[in-house]
Amino acid sequence: MAQTLRRLVSAGRLQARVGEHLLLEWSALTLVRHPAHPLLPRIWALRKNVSAYDALTEALGCALLTADARLARAPGTTCPVTVVAS
Structure with a gap:
């Protein structure tokens, strides 16, 4: 920053x-900062469709809020995805 x-x-x-x-x-x-190292295998598994942040969302058991409808349709993620109006 x-x-x-x-x-x-x-x-x-x-x-x-x-x-x-x-x-x-x-x-x-x-x-709160989260180390990336424990997430590396999942980050790599998701690499074709989503970013490393999505692996963290999964690990935290959170829903992903996004204005990107394409991201909501991306295959492979296990977290709930909610598209918000942009």
């Missing part, structure tokens, strides 16, 4: 004060 904001500010696509504000907001989020 920090690198992306830095790049946008350096390119003049984002004001520095806005970048700083976004970085502070992001750092205040209570994010």
